[in-house]
Amino acid sequence: MKHVFTAKHPTEAHLIRGMLEAEGIRAEVRGDQLYGAFGELPVLPTVWILDASADAEAQRLVGEFLRGTPAWRHRHERWTCAQCGEALEGQFTDCWNCGAARPAIA
Ligand SMILES: [Zn+2]
Known part of the structure; x- marks a missing residue:
């Protein structure tokens, strides 16, 4: 314990x-x-x-x-980079491909 x-x-x-x-x-x-x-x-x-x-x-x-944190609340939601179109896992706050930040999430 x-x-x-x-x-x-x-x-x-x-x-x-x-x-x-x-x-x-x-x-x-x-x-x-x-x-x-x-x-x-x-x-x-x-x-x-x-x-x-x-x-x-x-x-x-x-x-x-x-x-x-938004990353926590949305960690199970995949998102798509608006800049390069890379599909990303929910725990990432930035695109690992081009470095663009995840779009603002409520
Ligand atoms: Zn990207």
Whole structure:
């Protein structure tokens, strides 16, 4: 077990857990039932991964998730370079063929 994230509230913790599991990293939330139970001393929910060797990958995914980068939100959508027509995988923010930036995405 490895701690990868301390959330501000249980909903956020479960979002992170679900995102990690969707990426194939087993994770669980601890402390979500204790949230707010101690009045002056809130216990923040934490997210843990079961396989500590996935720590670096988990940290990267959590970081991207929190930044909400377009590349993250659209990472599964292929796109076509408007300049040279190259078909690109969703995780690329620039065309590897001609260097043009990916068109703005909402
Ligand atoms: Zn291109």
